[in-house]
Amino acid sequence: MISKIISKTKFEKEENCFEVELENTIFRPQGGGQPGDQGKLIKKDNSDQEFLIVNTFKKDNKIIHILKTDKQDSLNINDEVELIVNTDLKDELAKLHSAEHILFQSIKRIDEDAVVEKVNIHAQESSLFVKSPNLNIDKIIEAEKLANNIISENRNINIHEITKEEVPNYKLLRIKLEKIKDDKIRVVEIENFDQSACCGSHVKNTSEIGFLVISKINFIGKGTYEIRYKLNDLSLLFDLANTSRKARSILNVDSDQIIANITNLKTANENFKEKIRELSKLVNIEIKKEKLNNELNFWYAVFPGINKRDFIQKINEIEENNCIVCFINHDEIENKTSIAIRIINPASETDASQILNTVTESFNGKGGGNNLLAQGNIEIEKGESLDQVFKFIKQIL
């Protein structure tokens, strides 16, 4: 397409970039989760100089092209230019965008409370953020299957415009009316499946999409899932299949038993850990007793990852005047180290929470408490001695 430059200003967000407005354009601005078109602009004079268009967006109802160039002076207002869109990218984005409409409608068919929070169409991997109180991984996987069925049915995708007054006639139309400023609404309709108000690029028939694979499902909390997907990625499918084949071989069960098996293992593991914690408190722990130079008694011991409740009970059982007790509870399985400091009938002003703060600062931990009892967690590298913690405390006392 031949066009003309009508304005050119510096694009503040990026170096060597300029916002260019043209008399008319074939470039589609970003919107509805789809990035703006990219391509190039050729100056129609003897030079045929080329400029890269890295993005297109709407600003104050004008379509702005972002040009990346260090030769900005060679472009001027009223210059005649030729526009060439990167059609490979545009075609890919159209497939991904149509696939996103199908995937979301598929989720909605399975969970009617589902709403779109955000869409990110990206050539490498796209994301769809969906919120619903009842959504789960099983439903999302079922939706992936439905979406691929719909895609394989070679359904037409028709685009037409309606006015705001006509919206009530379109009972199934997905639309956020409050977001639409124009009177004209562009409706993207996937034959007998989905109607959505959308300004993005789409394919004409679902057969152009190929197939869709969900690459990742992230639960972000508050009922929202990020569903990442790719198109026509056979190697991703093989990777996922290989994971299942390897898991089957390690667990020595049939494929349909993998999930049940892992779930059982997880439960059994939790039970074992709990049993170990219960048994650990029965182990006889030697409490070391020292008298420091300032007549302060310093008692300390290491417990093998017993229950938190039992651990605090142990430190509270100690009875000794003018004594500072420091107990460490080291859970080797989880690699967690907690610490408790108690001060009993102090002869001088010693503050348990102050001592704990100094310890947690040096051992990358956190915690809290009061002047008589404080507790927290610290980090000890695997294989390192816990004695260094007691030595450290003796030094600061």
Ligand SMILES: [Zn+2]
């Ligand atoms: Zn859309």
